[in-house]
Amino acid sequence: MIGQRTTRQRRAIGQLMDELADFRSAQQIHQLLAQRGEDIGLATVYRTLGAMAASGEFDVLRTATGETLYRRCERQGHHHHLVCRSCGRTVEVQAAAFETLVASLSDETGFVDVSHTLELFGTCATCAEELATS
Amino acid sequence: MIGQRTTRQRRAIGQLMDELADFRSAQQIHQLLAQRGEDIGLATVYRTLGAMAASGEFDVLRTATGETLYRRCERQGHHHHLVCRSCGRTVEVQAAAFETLVASLSDETGFVDVSHTLELFGTCATCAEELATS
DNA sequence: TTATCTGCAAACATTTTGCAGCGAG
DNA sequence: CTCGCTGCAAAATGTTTGCAGATAA
Numbered sequence: 001m002i003g004q005r006t007t008r009q010r011r012a013i014g015q016l017m018d019e020l021a022d023f024r025s026a027q028q029i030h031q032l033l034a035q036r037g038e039d040i041g042l043a044t045v046y047r048t049l050g051a052m053a054a055s056g057e058f059d060v061l062r063t064a065t066g067e068t069l070y071r072r073c074e075r076q077g078h079h080h081h082l083v084c085r086s087c088g089r090t091v092e093v094q095a096a097a098f099e100t101l102v103a104s105l106s107d108e109t110g111f112v113d114v115s116h117t118l119e120l121f122g123t124c125a126t127c128a129e130e131l132a133t134s
Numbered sequence: 135m136i137g138q139r140t141t142r143q144r145r146a147i148g149q150l151m152d153e154l155a156d157f158r159s160a161q162q163i164h165q166l167l168a169q170r171g172e173d174i175g176l177a178t179v180y181r182t183l184g185a186m187a188a189s190g191e192f193d194v195l196r197t198a199t200g201e202t203l204y205r206r207c208e209r210q211g212h213h214h215h216l217v218c219r220s221c222g223r224t225v226e227v228q229a230a231a232f233e234t235l236v237a238s239l240s241d242e243t244g245f246v247d248v249s250h251t252l253e254l255f256g257t258c259a260t261c262a263e264e265l266a267t268s
Numbered sequence: 269t270t271a272t273c274t275g276c277a278a279a280c281a282t283t284t285t286g287c288a289g290c291g292a293g
Numbered sequence: 294c295t296c297g298c299t300g301c302a303a304a305a306t307g308t309t310t311g312c313a314g315a316t317a318a
Contacts, residue, residue, distance in 0.1 A: 005292055005297060027282080041300045046283060048298095064251075066200045066307080067282070082245055091243050101232055102254070109225050111216055111256030118252045120236070122245030139272060139317050161307075175275045180308060182273095200282080200307070 012038045013048050022090045023061055023069035023083065061119060082120040086127035093120065146172045147182050156222050157195055157203035157215075195253060218258040227254065 012033055024032070030045045049070050053060045059073045061081060071090075082091045098118070106114050123131065146167055158166070164179045183204050187194045192204045195215065205224070216225045232252070240248050 007292075007298065009299070025282090039300095043284075043301080044299055050283095062196060062198070062200070064196075065281090066196070066202075068200075082239060082243055082248065084245065085247075091245070093239060093243075095235055098232055098235055101229055105216060105227060105254065106256070109216055109227075109256070110259035111218065111225070112259075112262050113219075114216065114254060114256035116252065116254045118250065120239065120248060120250045122240070122243070122248035125244040125246075128246050141273060141317070143274070159307090177276080177309075178274055184308095202307085 009038075009040045009044050010048055012036075012040060013045065014052075017052075017058070017070070017072045020071065022088055023059070023071045023081070025067045025069050027067075029070070064121070080118045080120060082122055084124040084127055085121050086123055086131070089124050089126075143172075143174045143178050144182055146170075146174060147179065148186075151186075151192070151204070151206045154205065156224050157193070157205045157217070159201045159203050161201075163204070196251075214252045214254060216254040216256055218261055219255050221258065221261050223258050223260075 013029065016029065016032060016036070020032075026042070026046050026049050029049065030040065030042050033040050033045070049058065052058050053070055057072065058070045059081070061069045061071075061083075063069060079092050079094045082093050083089070102114060102116055106112060147163065150163065150166060150170070160180050160183050161176070163183065164174065164176050167174050167179070183192065186192050187204055191207065193207045193215070195203045195205075195217075197203060213226050213228045216227050217223070236248060236250055240246060
């Protein structure tokens with residue numbers, strides 16, 4: 001926790017994540033780095049993503065198949081993601097009304113420190129069309 | 135999809151699930167069955183839970199560590215769960231307002247077939263007290 | 269009888285870890 | 294010079310699958 005070193009690997013991962021708009025898995029990121037000529041061990045990618053996510057630099061999301069996806073969190077504030085099942089495109093969703101609803105749960109149930117994970121999946125317009133014509 | 139057979143294994147799993155109040159993993163269920171003297175293959179437990187969940191008999195939930203948890207769904211209709219971080223106690227939550235909100239997302243974003251996963255975690259009143267005194 | 273289910277073991281996919289060597293500070 | 298970081302390969306985890314034999318219907 002005291003010393004964090006700036007290595008070639010961490011720089012490369014940080015830079016790549018800056019350029020990516022959507023959620024990617026550790027494996028995808030490892031592959032993208034390889035395509036750029038960055039020869040980085042898969043284990044290092046996992047370790048680095050995990051560490052950066054833990055420190056709040058990334059949003060984390062789990063797919064229905066058990067993969068962990070990471071993305072640089074751009075907007076501040078709490079929000080959720082609507083992910084296309086087919087192409088992975090992501091839309092950020094802010095639903096103040098929902099947050100309010102969750103907050104009220106605390107009173108109703110007696111539970112404290114109520115946190116939540118909301119994942120939204122759908123098929124985006126483009127993919128829906130493609131699927132319809134096949 | 136046509137024929138479903140009633141086997142010793144399925145009966146045992148169905149019966150055990152009837153008695154369990156909270157979410158359990160396939161591995162836990164397999165172990166509980168073994169304790170009862172029900173010698174059922176782990177693969178069968180996975181297959182059966184998967185099938186029963188797919189047919190809507192169980193609620194499914196994924197933990198942060200990637201395990202899939204199952205529980206007999208008591209209420210009919212769509213709802214979510216507020217799970218105590220400490221003791222695992224579960225409260226079912228129905229939030230019609232939230233469902234409406236999700237439905238409206240479809241119009242706003244152009245995404246179709248929007249589904250969602252909502253997981254709520256908190257500390258129940260009892261556990262909160264215990265934690266305060268320690 | 270016969271299609272379905274089961275158990276086993278092997279296969280899988282994702283992620284984690286032990287350890288020796290490398291390299292940032 | 295040091296301690297943290299990296300790569301590799303092995304291990305761990307949780308889950309799925311192929312197949313031959315068992316079994317509901």
